[in-house]
Amino acid sequence: MTVRRFHAEIGAAIVTGALGLAAMIGATELGVGWEESGPQSGYFPFYVGLILVGASLWNLVAAFLAHRATVAGHARTGEAEEPFLDSARLGRLGRFLAVMLAFVIVTLVMGIYVGSASYIAYSAWRGGYRPLFALAMGVGFALALYLVFEVAFLMPLLKGPIEPLLGIY
Amino acid sequence: MGNFDLLMQGFGVAITPMHLVLMVAGVLLGLVVGVLPGLGAPNGVSLLIPLTFTLDPTSAIILLSSMYWGALFGGSTTSILFNIPGEPSSVATTFDGYPMAKAGQSTRALTLAFMSAGFGALLGVLVITLLAGWASDFALRFGAPEYFAVYFLAFAAFIGMGSASPVKTVVSLSMGLLLASVGMDNVTGEVRLTFGFSELLGGISFLVVVIGLFGIGELLATVQEGLKFRGVSSRIDLRDVFRTMAELPRYWATSLRSGLIGIWMGITPGGPTAASFMSYGIARQASRKGEPFGTGRPEGIIAPETADHSAGSCAMLPMLALGVPSSATAAVMMGGLMIWGLTPGPMLFATKPDFVWGLIASMYISNVVGVILVLMTVPMFAALLRIPFAIIGPMIVAICFVGGYTVSGASFDLWLVLLFGLVGYLFTRLDYPLAPLVLSMVLGHKAENAFYQSMILSDGSLKVFFSNPLVGSIMALALALLILPKLLQLGGRLRRRQPVE
Incomplete structure (x- = not known):
């Protein structure tokens, strides 16, 4: 198309x-x-x-x-x-957008940390990285977000149901 | 007190350890956003504004403006090394910068770009220093009709002087104005255009819109091209740097001319992008001898870079003195100022001299800091672009969404970022300009208020906009800017067509 x-x-x-x-x-x-x-x-x-x-x-x-x-x-x-x-570009764009949309929905339900960690892990995995490495990238990114926003700038980010279980509010 | 004394006082404010650290941090952050596709100066600054709420306004503006300079430098780096303009305003730098770098002279190309960028910026700041006091005195005579006339002038200049189709600029401008009017009307207190969405009651934040338009939008444009970075060597040879510096004075005419073009386009709302293209075009016309442009001519780098940076720094003058920003980034910064509780405009010079002159003084320092830092760190930042897109792309997306969320802590804003990302992509691809949308969104309320007050003054007669020489001449200038450029173009086309037919 x-x-x-x-x-x-x-x-x-x-x-x-x-x-x-x-x-x-x-x-x-x-x-x-x-x-x-x-x-x-x-x-x-x-x-x-x-x-x-x-x-x-x-x-x-x-x-x-x-x-x-x-x-x-x-x-x-x-x-x-x-x-x-053209169809190649449309495909690339569509895939990227679909994953982004999923990221937004996951973020709204599960919070920014889970959302961005899984989004980056998934994209890295699809990009040809080993699953374990991809997961580490995602978790590392979420951790960096936490340190920059909540610790350094005291700015709370959107949280889901998991963070309270870890003692983060 | 003269401008010089005020400037010295400003240096006293700007040169503190804390502010110097902020400048270095700002320039480095700016380099990161300038180098990465999808993160440009306007949305880099937008992303940073929520984090500045804890700083005092002077420190905050020093951080943000340093980031802007860094982003301008970073944009040139990728233009030269990767043929990918990191910023729209550094597109013209790719024409000669990349060929020169490909021919094995990347150090020369980068040094030419950075030195002329620094020269342009300093020239711009010098003009600001000289004009600031005068501009604010002038603006003190302004009433509501004059202010509306100035806003109208800004809009008209975008339509008449922009490189995009004028009608598409009108679409951008009016969309920005409509977006600004969503939510509580600050004159009557009525709720407008929310269409039943309670999330829209507080209005739509221009920061969220900028992050979507410039961040996600540009990233989508990058994705559809299927990112392939083919960079050239990014090692900096110090001897080449000094050799190139010695070569610079030879191009004084190009530098000076480009600087003046940049100053003109920066003060009138032409913006850095238009300035760099215009300057490149004029440099090409002015040169008659030597290799053709586009093959790595030094003038082809000096001209757009000088104009880009002098326009970028001059854009701060109308923002501070009149409250009319002339580039998208300046518009975002002005929005930040209003969030910090400052009112841009002539009164700012009277009530907050430390803020204004501290900023102006910091522009001198941080541009020098910028040139040194960028030369030192180019290999490091060029390495950023070698990170595979599968990793860096989603990270930029996540940062944009997080930034959108931090503006007001509303999850509805995530949808807005996504929506405006799509709009930004579509608009960029179809040559709708984005800067007017941001400008009119920031100015929307002020323009409407000024219009409202003028109408009350005159009992609803539009004649108030021609009621005295000051407002009349601003309006006349605005109308001329609106109509003349396209009329001249049309005239030129007709004249050229006649002999053919």
Whole structure:
């Protein structure tokens, strides 16, 4: 599967446009007009949202125009449109993101220490290191986090159910 | 008291054992984030801000600004040795730096880069020293409409002078403004744009956004390329260092011109990245003899490096004097200042002279410290890039998420880091500029407040922005910056097209 730049541009424009629209709708509920003391609190977000929608539409149209130009150019020169993500890159990115997502979920459930230790251990293991070495890397990293944040800077990090059992709060 | 006396007083503040240790630590940390892909100056500083809450503001800003200088140096190191710009602003350094290093002259290339970077930075600080008092006096005459005009000027300069498509810059800017308005409205006290998420009541922290956009986003861009570092030898030969230093005065014209470009782009919100490209381009046009650029020309290293660093240090001036940062990193630092309870702007010079002049004095010292440290430690930091990505990549990810969490200790922020990581990746790939988003997010509240107050002053008439010569000329300048550059480009294109048709 290949994602073309054209598709990515359109996707981005739609997302930013939707964001602007959401802001406009949210602002309308607050009132976008004027009262005695000045603009209502929805005034500023409403017009900024409007600008965002306008700019997104512009980008959408620009993407279509650029696409048409390249398609026309393609017919003439035989040069294909630049791919945004070919399947190899998409795969690499997808795998990396999937592991990252798992890391976030594990962190939310089990705390940052368990999350980052297992994330780094898993990635090192997948990267071709011996399981024991990988595990040591993960635990070492978590330990370093503990020393820097909780001991040196007295800043508590997110903890899960395991840390209290070890006497760490 | 003149600027010189104040500066001397600043040196008194900056030169304490504690501050010198902070400078060295800051520069070293900066080198680490500058060298590692995915960790750049803006999010390196963001990651460090939560840890500065226990320091006093002067020590904190010295640490953060030293980190910034370190990151700028580190970015050039990887550009030259690995052909991988550690920072967006050191992209132009790869053009001639890497070819020169590949030809076996890596010491020469690095020394040229670091020395001209140091020269650029010192030139920038000198300008700050000379202009600081004047700029703050000037800014004391500002009222709400003038402030809004200055913010508008900053936004307009990004749109008109940026290298990205102006409409995409508008998208970035307005997204930043909207993100800033989420949560409690500080004028009316109403809760805005939370869409029922109680986690959003307190607003979205720009630190979390920066960590996602710049940290995770850039890392994703690195991953999809399937990291392959092919570095050249990173050994530093001391004799080569001195030989190269002796060669430097020959390029005085390039250095000076690039320094001036950097100063201009640093004070107006062009930013270091634009400055380095512009300076490289002009250096190429100005030279007529010798080998072509891109093959390892010394000027091709000196020009972008000098401009990059003088712009980087000059970006601190509008941030301190007006409260308008002109680079992403300066924006983050300004956000830090506000978190520490300081209000950037002209009053800062009057109420906290120790802070302002201590910072300015520290910029002299830490840049010299930076040049020495970076020359000493290049082999060590270059070795960082030889750590396999399977290990260093996930570590950077974990550090980014931990940093996002420490901003306010909210686990919801982890999702935001992930979300903005995706946004950052997409935006980088599609040439949406990220710096305007950060800038407008930091300035959002201030811009809205200034607008609100001006509107109250004038009973809702936009004429207030042209009501006196000061605000009128700022607005006119802003409009000119907004429209002129693209208009000139368009004009140039039309003129070139006519003979063809």
